Amino acid sequence: MEPLYGPLSRSIRLYEVGFHEIVEFFYKLAEAADILKGEDRPLPYAPAKPPSDLLEPVEGTISVKHGFPVFQKGGVVMDVTNTEQAGIAEDAGAVAVMVLDKLPYDVRRAGGVARMADVKVIEQVMEAVTIPVMAKVRIGHYYEARILEAIGVDMIDESEVLTPVDEAHHINKWAFKVPFVNGARSLGEALRRIYEGASMIRTKGEAGTGNVAEAVRHMKQIMNEVWRLRSLPSEELLRVSRELGVPSQLVEFTAKLGRLPVVNFAAGGIATPADAALMMWLGADGVFVGSGIFKSRDPAERAAAIVLATSMWDDPESVAEAQRMISEEKSMMGIDVRKLKPEELLQVRGAES
């Protein structure tokens, strides 16, 4: 059979190893790290590998946590602030909703400290839709994350859109049963977050601008850095891993796969079906849309159109059909990233640790 959507062998989405081998790799990495740290470590680095013969069901394993985002691939996660928006997102075909107190565009305008959303609102959304519900916590805020885990949120976004509480440390995500997604602008940031236990990476882009330029830059940066790794001899990989601040095994494994070893979405400034298709073409596994939908004047149509364009990105006719479903005059106005002052950029938050 002729490959229908380009040769599968060259697709960045077809891993060279099976999912279980990726999980196995993380267990080995955790074991090595635990031996190095010794017995008196304050937190377990990662859950122990379940025995080969299970008598009881076991929750929170790496297969279960890293498996969750696998089933978000090809989909659109939509930012919502209430149950009505969540219903529109579900009906449009969103794979999940992300509950926020304010859309990133409004966070930017409001200023002040941006925190986790209202627990009651998150719970209302969880009761209103059948699709997964995500919510954001501030970078380094263990207790916002513990609260979201306790109420049963399906995935936690440790997000630069909210005001960080710890500039030096991110959350040790291995210590949670619920999977995490983290933003990244470069391979180093992505691999550090993965080493801390992130089950999924997304580009940071520049949230709340309606301008996809920064997401494009970050996706290309990560892809280019991965491709560069593939041409390096192993002693060079060792040097790179020291520079990036992660174990060499993780860098070698990434080089071998030719992509990040976890699901990698695009986020930050996606406002139209064409923006979403562009990010998929650049190699994203799926997209997050923040202000782009509910800051537009045609949210229901736009949500459905972005879902269609994200899934059918490799069929230009379908993307054109999606683009026809919206009208440009109803798009969010957007902000030119170059006009933002350095202190107004959200993407630099948590980048150095």
Add this chain to the structure above:
Amino acid sequence: MRVGVLGFQGGVYEHVYTTRRALEEVGVSGSVGIVKKPADVDAVDALIIPGGESTTIGILAHRTGVLDRIRERVAGGMPVLGTCAGAIIMAEKVSDRVLGEKSQPLIGSMSIEVVRNYFGRQRESFEAEISIEGFEKAFRGVFIRSPAIKSAWGRARIVGWVNYRGEKVGAVAVQDGLMATAFHPELAGDTRIHRFWIERALAFVKK
């Protein structure tokens, strides 16, 4: 045998990887491709509907005309393996554990009743051993916000169960060339379910 994986959303490439391995192990010459348009459905002998969000996959398959085409092909005997969301899309009767009956586009060709989000939310997702008729050793199943197969009638039969905190819950069902699993065999690194389905499917593939 030309196997297609419904490629709108979800664990598509995990099935491509596992099916390629399974075809090789069974010794069946074949290919694996991605299906996103009605014409793609006609270009395959058998189809896999992967895990993902069943609402998303259903909406896209409906909009593109693929859903109707699959339903016609299934009526004509095309074998299908549906995993997790795929099992929901195949099922004649679907409800949500919390929200009850909700309308969503489905194929509905398999005489089974499936309950969405049966075990709870992602926090309650788990790994467990599944006993399957005819399998010598248990199969390690990864259940991610998985449904349960509550009942089967007509030509459909439940053939695999998970022992979930004392409750025996249906996890695998077959009906001629159709097979549904509540969990994700494509994540397991164990090709037995894919091999089992391919061998069953061969009998139903039109020469």
